[in-house]
Amino acid sequence: MEVKKEIKIEDKKSVLLLENRKKLTINGVIEVINFNENQILLNTDVGTMIVKGQQLKMNKLDVQNGDVVISGKVDSFVYTSDKSKIKKDSIISRLFR
Numbered sequence: 001m002e003v004k005k006e007i008k009i010e011d012k013k014s015v016l017l018l019e020n021r022k023k024l025t026i027n028g029v030i031e032v033i034n035f036n037e038n039q040i041l042l043n044t045d046v047g048t049m050i051v052k053g054q055q056l057k058m059n060k061l062d063v064q065n066g067d068v069v070i071s072g073k074v075d076s077f078v079y080t081s082d083k084s085k086i087k088k089d090s091i092i093s094r095l096f097r
Helices: 091-095
Strands: 016-019 023-027 029-035 039-044 047-062 067-080
Touching: 016 067, 029 047, 029 067, 039 067
Parallel strands: none
Antiparallel strands: 016 023, 023 067, 029 039, 039 047, 047 067
């Protein structure tokens, strides 16, 4: 009989290093969901992360180790809760708010 161990968010590790708002190093990245020069959306070990800024570029993307290095002017980075899903609003849903 195989026993599965449930891995909690507290058991996972994620390291963020922001240098002078110009270079953001992130560990524990599972995938890059979406990116452009103003926003990068990442799925990490501890939740979904949104990085906002200007002239953002991904200098390093190592999916094997989960390392990402972002350069540009970083204005903010925020983790979203696991329960909330990031979705793009349709035009109709925006009209009826």
